[in-house]
Each structure stands twice: as structure tokens, then as C-alpha cells.
Amino acid sequence: MKQVRGLSRRSVRRRTGRVLVEGPQGVREAVRFVPERIRDLYVTREAAQRYADFVGPARDRGVFVHEASEEVLAAMCDADTPQGTAAVVDWTPTTLAAVLAREPRLLVLLTHVRDPGNLGTVIRGADAAGADAVLVSEGSVDVTGPKTVRSTAGSIFHLPVVTGLDVAATLTALDDAGVRRLAADGVGERTIDEVDLTTAHAWVMGNEAWGLEPDTRQACDDVVRVPIHGHAESLNLAMATTICLYTSARSQRVP
Amino acid sequence: MKQVRGLSRRSVRRRTGRVLVEGPQGVREAVRFVPERIRDLYVTREAAQRYADFVGPARDRGVFVHEASEEVLAAMCDADTPQGTAAVVDWTPTTLAAVLAREPRLLVLLTHVRDPGNLGTVIRGADAAGADAVLVSEGSVDVTGPKTVRSTAGSIFHLPVVTGLDVAATLTALDDAGVRRLAADGVGERTIDEVDLTTAHAWVMGNEAWGLEPDTRQACDDVVRVPIHGHAESLNLAMATTICLYTSARSQRVP
Numbered sequence: 011m012k013q014v015r016g017l018s019r020r021s022v023r024r025r026t027g028r029v030l031v032e033g034p035q036g037v038r039e040a041v042r043f044v045p046e047r048i049r050d051l052y053v054t055r056e057a058a059q060r061y062a063d064f065v066g067p068a069r070d071r072g073v074f075v076h077e078a079s080e081e082v083l084a085a086m087c088d089a090d091t092p093q094g095t096a097a098v099v100d101w102t103p104t105t106l107a108a109v110l111a112r113e114p115r116l117l118v119l120l121t122h123v124r125d126p127g128n129l130g131t132v133i134r135g136a137d138a139a140g141a142d143a144v145l146v147s148e149g150s151v152d153v154t155g156p157k158t159v160r161s162t163a164g165s166i167f168h169l170p171v172v173t174g175l176d177v178a179a180t181l182t183a184l185d186d187a188g189v190r191r192l193a194a195d196g197v198g199e200r201t202i203d204e205v206d207l208t209t210a211h212a213w214v215m216g217n218e219a220w221g222l223e224p225d226t227r228q229a230c231d232d233v234v235r236v237p238i239h240g241h242a243e244s245l246n247l248a249m250a251t252t253i254c255l256y257t258s259a260r261s262q263r264v265p
Numbered sequence: 266m267k268q269v270r271g272l273s274r275r276s277v278r279r280r281t282g283r284v285l286v287e288g289p290q291g292v293r294e295a296v297r298f299v300p301e302r303i304r305d306l307y308v309t310r311e312a313a314q315r316y317a318d319f320v321g322p323a324r325d326r327g328v329f330v331h332e333a334s335e336e337v338l339a340a341m342c343d344a345d346t347p348q349g350t351a352a353v354v355d356w357t358p359t360t361l362a363a364v365l366a367r368e369p370r371l372l373v374l375l376t377h378v379r380d381p382g383n384l385g386t387v388i389r390g391a392d393a394a395g396a397d398a399v400l401v402s403e404g405s406v407d408v409t410g411p412k413t414v415r416s417t418a419g420s421i422f423h424l425p426v427v428t429g430l431d432v433a434a435t436l437t438a439l440d441d442a443g444v445r446r447l448a449a450d451g452v453g454e455r456t457i458d459e460v461d462l463t464t465a466h467a468w469v470m471g472n473e474a475w476g477l478e479p480d481t482r483q484a485c486d487d488v489v490r491v492p493i494h495g496h497a498e499s500l501n502l503a504m505a506t507t508i509c510l511y512t513s514a515r516s517q518r519v520p
Contacts, residue, residue, distance in 0.1 A: 035498070039496075043496070131501065131504070134497055134500070134501070134504075135500065135504055136495075137495040137496060137497040138491075138493050138494065138495055138497040138499070138500050138504075139494055139495065140494025140495045141495070163497070163498070163499075163501075164497075164498070165495075165496070165497050168495055168496035168497065169495060169496075203515055203519070236393075236511075237514075238393050239393065239394055239395025239514050239518070240391075240392040240393055240394065240395045240396070240420075240423055240424060241294075241298070241392060241420070241423035241424075242389055242392040242393040242418070242419075242420050242423065243290070243418070243419070244393075244418075245389070245390065245393050245507070246386065246389070246418075248504065249386070249389075249390055249393075249503065249504060249507050252500070252504050252507070252508065253507065253508060253511050256491075256508050259492075259494050260458055263494070264458070
């Protein structure tokens, strides 16, 4: 139990290469998408009935399923209410090269994202929009942290997430791979509705508070803004990113 | 100070008709948009310099500006870090009739929204998308709560927010006013990209966990879904709402 609880610390996650997934939505998606990476699945007796849809399949796939009391589960977890289940999952990082080798059409690069909830929500939004991967720069919040993993609602197991990237090198690699780099920034002259989004591209997003670094913005192929029609100063990062990605998805998918 | 702190309780807000606005973004927008409703503005000596852009104008408009220490401000506020400023503002509710009298083109009706952060984020997104008002049903989280107000980032002063609405009566009133009612729901046969969004309409959104009540969905003119292109089960409420509203804004504004 102590070992599991330790996964709320980044140093322990790094050393062990494991992450803790809390709650039924995340555990279910781990069972569906990466059962071979699940080390241990914990579930209360009561919840085992409620979550038969994935506890049964998990056992069938050879996952170690342990019965745990509510108290033990709560002590393991970061969430106030893990809702009766949690799992320890191997974190297998992927690389930018692997992502680019699959000729992606739609990507997002988050630079210096600091809020775990924002990062998780962006991963969920990118998944929903059908993006090929989420790229996260160095100096960002840890994608394997409990709050980020929870906020993805299982999407962290649905699409590749590359972390620790150098921004300048990533922009160069994207260019070399024929992926247009679109800086999302309020200073953009054109809006997301006024640029061609049909070809392969990556949305490049800035930090929640200070936005994009000028060097990053200038290295991109275009600077594009989400239009603000009312009096709001801006949208939050997760909303702006999801709107950009959905606008792209529409452009790329409409026949 | 105790009186201000009391505003974190709904009963006190109801009795006094006042809300507490924490942090510079919210206070700034209150000064810009509703200075006559500000009862008191608190700011630390240090922050008064940093926020000269609105502290000066507040004084010019007759707002009572008080210097407060960091400790007093922290004790007043719900936020861990009120960032040096807060204000007590009169909450002046508006009505559905007043909103409809102005012939709105784009509205959102939230039914049984429960999370304060979601509600605040939707209000911010609705503002950004240029919606005419946000309608909130009875049985929803209190819009004047500190976390909701913070999450609006000042947008709560930018557009009308009507609360405590009966869902069925509101749907009837919208129909009578010639506003189409679009239920946003994953069961919709058509996506947001496949329906006509050029005429006046209201997006009708369900609860975070259980979605729309069947009765509500059936009372709407159309059921429409946000397309999910990847493996995500859904989007969160704030993101789904903002995508719907931005799709509407594009349809209504493109020449």
C-alpha cells in the first residue's frame, strides 16, 4: 500500500516507471487499451460488482486483481474519492520520432503547461478531436501525476503523449516531417476560421499565464487566434486547444 | 472582515444580495463593467501599484477602495491566493423575460450543472463565443459561489446570467420567443456540423454525470451531438458547451 501511495510522488514514478490510475473511467480504459501494462488492479468487493464490465475482462487477460477495502484504497490514492478502484500501470514513454513516423495529420504541442488539470483536459480533448498525439515540452507539469491522469478520463491510454520535448528542436522536427506549425496566440492576424487546416499541422500552445514565448511564436509557420466575440479577455488553455483541434478535425474530415 | 468572509456561504449571499469577487481579473472587470455595483474594493498596498489600471479608475468612479494586508485579504477570501485584491459586489439578478425581450440569437441553458468550476468556465466560454446570455436551471450549483465567480475570470460581469429556472417552462418560453432548442447529447443522430445554426437558438446541456433528462431532450426541437473522432467516451461539460457555442458563432457570423 505504501508503495502504491508513493506513486503520488514524481521521483517514485520516475524510478519505478509506473503510474497510479484512480477511478473507474481510467481503470476501464487501461484494461481495454493496455491490459499488458497493468501491474495490479485494486477494487473493493462492492465495486467489483458494479464494474464487472472491466474487472472480468481484466482477470481474463491475466491482470492481478486484488480486493481492497475502501480505507486501503483511499490511503493509496491521491483523489478524495477513488470510487472503489485503482490500478498501477507501467508508463511506457513514446518518442517524437515514433509519432512522426506514422505520418500524423493533427498534433498539439503544449509548451510550459503548468496546471495538471489543464494538461489532462487537453489530452482528453485531443483524443475526442481525433488528434494523432499530444506533445508536451520540458518544463511542463508531469503528465503521469495523479491529477493529470484523472483529468484525462482514460484518454491517456488512447493516444501517444510525448513528454520532455525541447521546443525549438520539436518545431524543426515537425517542419522536417512536413507538419505545419500553427502558433495559437491572440496576436494572430487571422482566426482559426480563416486559415487552411486541411493539411498536416500541429497547434503550438503557450503557458496558461504568459502564453507563447516570442521565439516559439516566430519559429512557427503561422500565428492564428481563436476569435473572441464577447468581452472575455481570453479562453482558458484547455478550451482554446480543444476549439483549435475541433476546427482542424472539421476541416480535415469534411468530405 | 467577518462579514466579507461570510459571503463564502450561500445563505449570506442570498440575504445580503452581495457576492465576493477575488483576484485581479474579476475585480478589474467589475470596475470596468459594473462600477456602480461595487460596495467595497480591497487591495494590498503592494498590489495597488500593480493594479493601478483599475484601482485608479475605481476611485474615480466613487468606489470605496480600502487598503488591506495580505493576511486580512486571505482571511476574507475563499481562494488560497487572492492575489492582493477582492471586492464585494451587489448581485443584481436578471430574468428570462428581460433576456428574451432583447431578441437573443445565441443562448445556452445549463440543466442541473453541479460543479462550480464547470459553471464558471461555461460562462467564460459563452462570453468568448459572444452568446447573449447564460441560463441556469434550478437544482444547479450557485452561480454566486466563490469558485464559480473565480472561474468566470470576470465574464460574470459581461453577459446576463439567469438562475433558478424551471427547465420545462424555460423551453416553452424559448419556443414562444422563436428560439430553437437544441439538446446537446451524444445520442443525437446529427452532429453540430450537420445542423443549421444560422437562426436564433439555445444549446440545452445536461448534468455532468447523467446528461440530459429524457423529458428535457424530448421537449427540444433537435438533438445534436459533438462528434467524437477518437476513443474518448465524451468531452467534459465546459468543453462540449464551448465547442457548441463556437460552432454557432461561426455559423451566425460568417458573412
